[in-house]
Amino acid sequence: MPAKSLEAQVRHQPRVAIVELQGEINSFAEDVLNAAYAEAESRDANVILLNFSKVDYINSTGIALIVSLLARARKSKRRLLACGLSSHYEEIFQITRLVDFMSVFPDESSALALADGSNGS
């Protein structure tokens, strides 16, 4: 079975970049994910929001990729947020303690509301 590829679209808002992901986050997703993250960083956003609402599969390699992004974000003092996770992957983010380092929101608007708040402060 050919693995579904990951597609990523980056939308820039003032100081926030939204990375909308679609497909599967596994070993095949590495290049797309890293390129999207680089694009998100390119306009000086200090918050990067990963929208997982169209992601239907994340495996342990995918978790490792997200951990790497989180490490990159922390190095460059950016905040990484997540939204749109299914309850199953939210559970996995909890088990792996990813949630301790990246806030998880139900959807994009609630995530952006917080991002706006933190920008304003």
Place this chain on the structure above:
Amino acid sequence: MATILQRLRMRRGGLAKRESEVIQISDASQIQQMMPPPMDIAPNDPIVAYFLSAPGAVEVDKLHLDSPALQAMRDAGVKLAIPLVSQGELVGLLNLGPRLSEQDYSTDDRGLLNTLATQSAPAVRVAQLVQDQQIQARENERIQHELRVAQLIQKTLLPKDLPVLPGWKVNRYYQAARQVGGDFYDFIYFDDGRLGLVIGDVTDKGVPAALLMATTRSVLRAVAQRVVKPGQVLERVNEIIYRDIPPKMFVTCLYALLDPKSGQLLYANAGHDLPYHRHQMGGVTELRATGMPLGLMPGMKYEEKETTLAQGESILFYSDGIVEAHNPGRGMYGFPRLMKLIGEYQEESSLKDVVLEDLADFTGPGWEQEDDITMVTLQRSKGYEVSEIASRSVSPTEEENWSIDTDWQILAELTIPSQPGNERIAMEQVTEAVEVLQLPTKRLDQLKTAVAEATMNAMEHGNHYLPERPVSIKVMASKLALSVRITDHGGTRTLPSDPGVEVPDIEAKLAELQTPRGWGLFLIKHMVDEMNISSDASHHTVELIMYLKGEDNASEKS
């Protein structure tokens, strides 16, 4: 021009006869001496154009052309040539030697000969056409006869009855092309219930191909009764037929051995088109095993592979007549279209009919089949085996190493090729197998993640992503629990025997003190109720246990 000259060549004998007719007036014994041997005129000989443009009798000695035919006529003693032209085509020549009176041909003689030529040319043409037709008819009759013989051989030897296997649908299709290629298929029955499937194609067409096909079939049948392993069967068959096979001929052949009870299929391939295995969720894989066609050279080895057909899965064996069929635009049907079709067809339909319909759509009406078309389809029915095997319990001795020894029902036995991304196939097939248990969504999602992670580990660490080392998955259920056993070929490996395993430290990972990876076993452990690891010298098995009456289930179901 080429046509004319070919005809002239074909009618060499005719020309000689006509000469004798003209010269019959004089002494027959002299005629014999004077009669020139049959003559061949090359297509580009300038004399052809000359004869077509020259009206009437031509004095050979007076011609000056760089023409081998002219030289041949001179050598044969021809003095006068009168072209026979019908409808602008040179259909023959009246060649005359010197007059017996040793005088030149008179104007009257020439006039008479010209009239004779003008009148006889159309008659000669008609006679030639009739002769051509007779030759053609004899040739056609010979071909038709040969065709009937080839068809008879093929008809006699291809099995008429289909295997009847409970829980399986076996189908076949064979349509000879006009010329009858060398396709064949066969079913071989064994006493223990296993079924041998053969599909092959002999190079060449007609009777020689049919005879070689007959030989191959008989040899294969005989060998298969004595030798079990498909790779060894093909090896033996190759050794035997190699000695007798005519040069430039060979046989592609795939031999598979099905165990209908387990769905296990062992196969080896001597250069035949790769069969397609359609998995439960629509994924399609090729059954790839390497080996040279039969009869090419001695001492060949044939790789043997194995796959398992789960319920609802199917395999298509076919010959190149399908994939090499052309449409009116000369486009070829091709492997990608066939593979896509198999991935998309509805399980309940007949795979054979689906392929034939799509082929007809592609070639359009009035298609003349270029090569034999042969298919054998194998479909494992859905749901059949569950009810059949429901009463069977796994023997405690076989299962004593495992955590819960109660009445287990096998829901599925799967084989997943070790290729990156194939854990998705495992997830989907296990999901389908446990559908009867109606797990709550949360539990099902957890099971899927655990199965995917364990399968990935098996493919990567156990099988090193070697396609010839598949991962075996056995799904069983009892009243109390669900068990999924994922086995690879890794044998004992240096994993902590306690599946409690160390907890990956995300802080160390973020600080890049630990690799970001290493979440697999950790995730599995959190997704299921028990994880058991066992190994022997050559296999490594992870068993995932999920309790079916646990609090999670109870609370979700209520």
